Amino acid sequence: MKVDNWVYLRHTRTFAVFLDKEIQNAYEVKALTTPLNQLVDEPPFVFEAGLFEYEGAFVCDGLALNPVALGPGYRAQFKAAYSAIRKAGRLHVRAAQLR
Incomplete structure (x- = not known):
């Protein structure tokens, strides 16, 4: 974890997208069990959570500590960063890639 x-x-x-x-x-x-958008509302948010491997997938146990909602400026910046991450091949789908 x-x-x-x-x-x-x-x-x-x-799935949810985490950076x-x-x-x-x-x-x-x-x-x-419960999707994250039902626990902390619609993203984007920053929070502390644990990710772990379960049956080859990344899983979050649903405990989101100190969630902070992010505004539209941050959303745009993180969406651009996500696009660059995907293009660079750093989008991890299988849990063997958790670092």
């Missing part, structure tokens, strides 16, 4: 501060950027039907605190890597994250 890696407990750290994460940027919760967006939510899809099957690491250095904004160098992105992760497709699944929830154990």
Whole structure:
């Protein structure tokens, strides 16, 4: 498990997109039970959470400590960073890639 501060950027039907605190890597994250957008509202947010491997996927246990909502300026910056991360091949889908 890696407990750290994460940027919760967006939510899809099957996963959430997390960026690491250095904004160098992105992760497709699944929830154990309750989707994150039901726990902390619609992204983007920054919060402390633990990510771990479960059946080959990245999973967040649903504990989001000290969530801080981010405004539209931050959203645009993080979306641009996410695009660059994807183009650089640093979008991690399989849990064997958790660093």
